[in-house]
Every structure is written in structure tokens, then in C-alpha cells.
Amino acid sequence: MKYIYAIVAIALLYFVGNDIYKQNTKTAGGGKSTRLACHKTCKVFERVYDVELLKKAQETVRTGEYELISRIKEAKFMETKMFEYVQLKKVDKMVRDAITKRRDHDAKADGKVAIDYYIYENDKADPGKKTKKSKLYAGFLRFVMTYNGIKFYSVQADFMNLEGTDIPKSVECAIESFMTAS
Numbered sequence: 001m002k003y004i005y006a007i008v009a010i011a012l013l014y015f016v017g018n019d020i021y022k023q024n025t026k027t028a029g030g031g032k033s034t035r036l037a038c039h040k041t042c043k044v045f046e047r048v049y050d051v052e053l054l055k056k057a058q059e060t061v062r063t064g065e066y067e068l069i070s071r072i073k074e075a076k077f078m079e080t081k082m083f084e085y086v087q088l089k090k091v092d093k094m095v096r097d098a099i100t101k102r103r104d105h106d107a108k109a110d111g112k113v114a115i116d117y118y119i120y121e122n123d124k125a126d127p128g129k130k131t132k133k134s135k136l137y138a139g140f141l142r143f144v145m146t147y148n149g150i151k152f153y154s155v156q157a158d159f160m161n162l163e164g165t166d167i168p169k170s171v172e173c174a175i176e177s178f179m180t181a182s
Contacts, residue, residue: 036180038169038172038177042157042170043137043157044158044173046155046181050147050150050151050152053147053150053153056147057147057152058179058181059107060110061099061113061115062102062104064099064103066113066114068115068117069114069115069117070092070118076123077123078124078125078126082121082164085162085163086119086164088119091141091167091171094167099175111147114145114149116145117141118142119139119140120142122135122138136160138159138161139158140158141157142154143156143178145178157174
């Protein structure tokens with residue numbers, strides 16, 4: 001009987017440990033991420049292209065040294081409504097504020113980081129979107145980060161409200177994803 005309990009305990013430890021490992025290493029291959037609490041409430045896709053540059057860039061951004069580039073992508077097949085409510089300058093401020101929260105005055109700037117993002121309005125009338133699932137969200141924020149001109153990381157965070165009331169949550173989650181990626 002002791003052996004059965006030992007085997008069950010070992011199997012349980014293996015499955016729990018394997019699940020924890022998978023959760024913590026989800027970003028390396030790209031795809032939907034679930035490693036942070038915010039990933040459970042905001043659908044996030046992220047990809048690390050270069051781990052070494054990622055670490056250098058995180059340190060540089062913690063100093064406040066980065067260039068922010070932003071734009072919008074309106075729907076083409078349906079009447080656009082989102083940008084009556086969502087202003088790019090306000091979202092830029094949300095991004096800067098989310099980065100400022102993570103500022104570290106002891107960090108060192110080594111290179112040049114560009115944070116290039118756009119706000120995409122989900123075009124529900126697009127004939128290429130055939131599934132109901134592809135029409136559920138209102139849009140997404142797509143960030144591509146470069147270090148000295150080399151792409152090292154990208155993250156996409158969806159939002160559900162056409163008026164953009166949940167964009168602050170998506171911005172916060174995208175920046176947290178970037179700053180904690182490994």
C-alpha cells in the first residue's frame with residue numbers, strides 16, 4: 001500500500017510541476033500566452049525573437065529611454081465607429097504611464113528602443129472573417145519592439161468594447177507582458 005501512495009504522489013508532483021513549467025515558458029514559441037494573471041482576462045499573443053536583446057531593451061526602457069511610434073488601422077469593409085471614442089493621443093499617454101510605473105532610476109540605458117504600436121479596429125464585415133469567434137472582439141493593440149533597429153519582441157492584446165473602455169486594461173497587460181517576458 002505504501003508503494004501505491006508513493007507512486008500517486010510522484011505522479012501528482014510530476015503533473016503539477018509540468019503544468020507550472022508550461023505556464024512560465026509559454027512566450028518563447030509565440031501564440032496565446034497565459035503566464036500572467038492579466039492574460040486570463042485579456043487575450044494576449046506574444047513572441048520573443050531575441051532573448052538577449054529583450055533583456056537589454058527591458059533595462060533601457062526602465063530608464064525611460066524609448067521612442068514611441070503609434071497609429072490606427074480603421075475598418076475598411078464596415079463603417080468605422082471606434083475612433084469617434086478612442087483617441088490615439090490618449091492611448092499614447094496610457095502606454096507612457098504604464099511604462100513610467102515600471103521605471104527604475106538605477107537602470108542603465110545601453111541602446112535605442114523603439115516601441116511601435118497600432119490600434120486595430122476589428123472589421124466585422126471583412127469577407128475573410130468567416131467564424132463568429134473572429135468577430136467577437138472590438139479590436140486589438142499590436143506592439144512591435146526593436147532594439148537598435150532589430151525586432152526582438154511583439155505582443156498583441158485584444159479588447160472587447162467598441163468605445164475602448166477596456167483599452168487601459170489591454171495597454172497595461174501588454175506592457176506588463178513585455179517587461180516580464182524572458
